[in-house]
Amino acid sequence: MNQGGISREPLRREVDELPPAEALARQRGGALLLDVREEVERNLGTPLGARGLSRGLLELQIAEVEPDRTREILLLCSRGARSLLAGQTRRSLGYSHGCSVAGCFVRRESPAFPAGI
Numbered sequence: 001m002n003q004g005g006i007s008r009e010p011l012r013r014e015v016d017e018l019p020p021a022e023a024l025a026r027q028r029g030g031a032l033l034l035d036v037r038e039e040v041e042r043n044l045g046t047p048l049g050a051r052g053l054s055r056g057l058l059e060l061q062i063a064e065v066e067p068d069r070t071r072e073i074l075l076l077c078s079r080g081a082r083s084l085l086a087g088q089t090r091r092s093l094g095y096s097h098g099c100s101v102a103g104c105f106v107r108r109e110s111p112a113f114p115a116g117i
Contacts, residue, residue, distance in 0.1 A: 015084050015087030015088060015091075015099060015100050016087075016099035016100070017080075017084075017099055017100045017101070017102040018074065018099050018100070018101055018102060019101075019102055019103070020101055020102070020103055023074045023076070023099075023101040024047075026072060026074060027047075027049060027050075027074060030071075030072070031071070031072035031073065031074050031098075032051060032065075032066050032071055032072065032073045032074065033047060033049060033050040033051070033074045033076060033101075034050065034051050034052075034053055034065070034066075034073055034074065034075050034076065034086075035047065035050040035051065035052045035053070035076050035077070036053060036054060036055040036058065036075055036076065036077050036082050036083055036086045037052075037054070037055075037076075037077050037078055037082070038054050038056075039052065039054060041078060047076065050076065051065055051066075053065050055077070055082045055083075055085060055086045055089075058086055058089050058090070058093075059089060059093065062090070062093060062095070066095075069093075069094050069095050069096060070096055070097060071095075071097065072097040072098055073090055073095055073097065073098035074098060074099060074100075074101055075087055075090065075098065075099070075100050075101065076100075076101045080100065080101075080102060080103065083100040083101060084100045086100070087099065087100045
């Protein structure tokens with residue numbers, strides 16, 4: 001069990017994960033990097049070029065952030081659990097391409113992603 005009692009293993013069977021370096025390369029190639037942490041967390045820093053949308057608002061606002069359901073969406077959070085849950089949601093909403101970024105992004109501590117605010 002992890003963050004909030006969520007076991008990641010069943011989620012990993014449903015949602016693909018990428019290492020951060022590969023996610024960054026895909027972002028540079030046109031994929032959307034979506035930071036699903038809460039706004040208060042994102043205010044401390046977020047990867048450059050990432051869009052922010054809290055996991056709890058994903059169902060309500062994803063179409064506003066990304067109307068193209070075929071664009072690859074890379075989901076990022078602070079520890080990996082919320083991005084896996086968001087991956088399930090992404091798929092259930094008809095977004096066909098995407099995955100969770102393995103690992104975490106906390107403030108400016110992620111060496112794989114350049115940080116901005």
